[in-house]
Amino acid sequence: MREALDSVTILYVDEAPHQSTMGLEAEASCLDVVTAATAREGVEILAERPIDCIVSEYDLANVDGLAFLDAVRENDDEIPFILFAENGSEAIASAAISSGVTDYIPNEPGTDQSALLATRILSAVESTSGRIASDRRSQLEASRLARDEIIRSANVWINVLDESGNVVVWNETAEAISGYASEEVIGHNRIWEWLYPDRAYREDILEQVDDILRSETNVAEFDTTIRTKSGDDRIISWYSYALTDPATALNGSVAIGRDVTQQRETSRRLETLIENLPGIVYRSGPGSDWPFEFAAGECESLTGYTASELCTEVTWGVDIVHPDDHERIANAVSDAIDESEPFTLTYRILTRDGDERWVWERGQQTDTDALDGFIIDITEQKDREHALEQQNERLEKFASIVSHDLRNPLNVARGRLELARVERDDEHLDEVERAHDRMARLIDDILSLARGGERARDRDVVDLAELSESSWETVETGDARLITDIDRSVRAAQNRLKRLLENLFRNAVEHGGDDVTVTVGELPNRTGFYVEDDGPGISAKDREAVFESGYSTSTDGTGFGLAIVDEIAAAHDWTVTVTDGDRGGARFEITDVSFLE
Known part of the structure; x- marks a missing residue:
């Protein structure tokens, strides 16, 4: 008898098992028979434990064997199903084949068909196992090809190293960024000398790669600066991890890299810009209290609080904004948000030491409902404006005095001149009139200058x-x-x-x-x-x-x-x-x- 399979579990479904099924385990030691009296009981067993083959009588309680087959196929279209019909006929055989049974065996009363049934079971299981194995191999091959294509055309740098550090995979993006073709780098580890020509820097990088290979750990957001084949420097952000593949006995590491040169340069410029801004750059959460999520710039010199403290220990709208100004600027910000417009504010703040300072702020709401903006110190400007207002008040007072104390005597002189012309009119009086006119213009000019500094x-x-x-x-x-x-x-x-x-x-x-x-x-x-x-x-x-x-x-x-x-x-x-x-x-x-x- 065939003994190729180690163990085959049979589910036999019939109200009264036939002697042929009862002798299966004797025919083949690898066969293990589990019985069920009804189709419902058979479905429950299939859900509870693995079954390699089903043998079912055609006549079952409430349903026939073909209905049971349909119920099985709803969940498993691979398991062998043998219809063992005691009251077989050509019509049943035709219906069974049309329904997709694996095999059909008429059960002849009074005969022991254990050997035949065991042979058919083993044949069906072996055939199905072989087909599944073949399908699995095809699926694995298709998966491998798809994986290779994904790696080849991925828009990130992917390289794989073996346990000696030699390159075994070098995709198209790695070629594009580095300038080195896969033919130049696969099979050796000289690429590291080319990418990292500085020896000390290269040794530091390779030491970290060795740590990955030894510890089988993952490293994310690890930046290095490479020298491309054309001589340019590019910043690559790496995600690396150890690789162990039992199927190929390959041990090594995988590195996935992104060219972040532009992002890092933009970030550096932004940091430089923020560092040199005359004030505070911030992002705050929604709400009239301005809870800062990010702050940078002259935080401590303006408020007495560090950037970290502004984001964690104090709230701008509660602890920094002058309480007498809070409602006014909160309403202004709310109106600007309602109209989807930027806002510009001038208000007072209180520093850590309790000093009062004036600030100018401009901001706007982002797509995430946060507020982005910057704040600058205008205290000195406000002090100058206050001093100018005081000066203008003094000048206005001076102008009023000039207007009163000079115009009154001039008006008297002009009146006397008119009286003198009644008594006599000569050229000397004309000179006096011209002098009066010049004095009037002089007074007007002095008043204009006194008031001219106002905007x-x-x-x-x-x-x-x-x-x-x-x-x-x-x-x-x-x-x-x-x-x-x-x-x-x-x-x-x-x-x-x-x-x-x-x-x-x-x-x-x-x-x-x-x-x-x-x-x-x-x-x-x-x-x-x-x-x-x-x-x-x-x-x-x-x-x-x-x-x-x-x-x-x-x-x-x-x-x-x-x-x-x-x-x-x-x-x-x-x-x-x-x-x-x-x-x-x-x-x-x-x-x-x-x-x-």
Whole structure:
């Protein structure tokens, strides 16, 4: 009898086992018979233990053997199934074959068919085992080919080393990054001398590889700098692990690498940028209390807390933001988030020592609902603004005193002059009137200078051509002529810009005479506008001095007119300079002007 198989477990399903099935174990010692009286009991046994072959009677309680076969095939389409029919017929045999039984044996009453049944069982088991083994080998081969293709075309560097450190696998990405073809590196370990030409560095790297081979540990995020075949340096991030393959008896290591040169360089630049930023860069979680998840920069110098403490021990919105400012800036941030807009804030903070400082912050919400932003210290700027406000208050007080204490006597003098003209009118009184007018202009100029340092905050849309023409009408110009060669509008404090133009027009008439021609035009490249005359011009040595208070080359001038022009331009964040005009006169250029479309 055949004894090729070590052990075969048979499930026999029948209400009353036949003598042929009872003698199976005697026919073949490898056979172990498990019985079940019903199909349901047979299905339960199949679920509980491994079975190599099923032998079933056709006539079963409630169902027939073919129905039982269908139930078996729902879970296992490989196990041999032999239909052993006591009341067999050609119709049953045909139905059994059509249903996919492994074998069909008619059970002849009164005969012992143990030997036949044992032979058929062993044959079915061996045939199925062989087919499964063949299918498994095919699957393994297909899997190996697929694995090799995945390794070859993977977009990460993959190399495999044997236990001696020689290269046995070198994929296409490894070739692309290193510049060395697989034919150049497989079968030896000289590649390490090529990739790491510095001996000390190479020995350190190889020592770590040896540790992997000896300890069978995994190493992740391990960076090395290689020298490519073309001489470039690239940073590779490695994931390495020991390799043991019982099937091939291969012991070695696998290394998977990613070229992170650009990422590391970007990270280095970002770190350098953060280190040199004049303030704090942060990321905070959602919520009005700004719980910092990340902070870097001048954390300690600004707040007294380290970056780590800002993220773990204190909360920005609770412990740092001044309590009197918290509600205001929380509402501003909430509004900006609702509108999907960045936010800009100015508020006070309290340092670790309790000192009050002013900060300026700009941030925005990210796609993950976190807040990213930066914060800078503006305490010194705020102190300067406060000092300037105090200075402006003093100047305003001074201007009021000047206006009252000088204008009152001047008004009295003008009244006396009118009375004197009633009694007599001569040239001496005309000189007195001109002196009074000069004193009035002097008072106006002093007041304008006193108030000129304030920024031009309340601005309107101003048409430069229209304002130039209206300003020209308020200046004594005699027979002088104005040309407006500009069609632009700006946003400016209209009264102050009018004063600027009046002073430039008056300066042109005072120095160019009653027949001077003055032109207001646009500078090239839309950078600003100019006021130009065809008078005698201003010498190069005097051009810087003309904007100084009290400087004048005219006996009738106050010396403050151009200084006021400079102050008004600065109040608008403009710049005024003087140069030669196209027709030889003076040309005042006002730049850094933003025209409106």
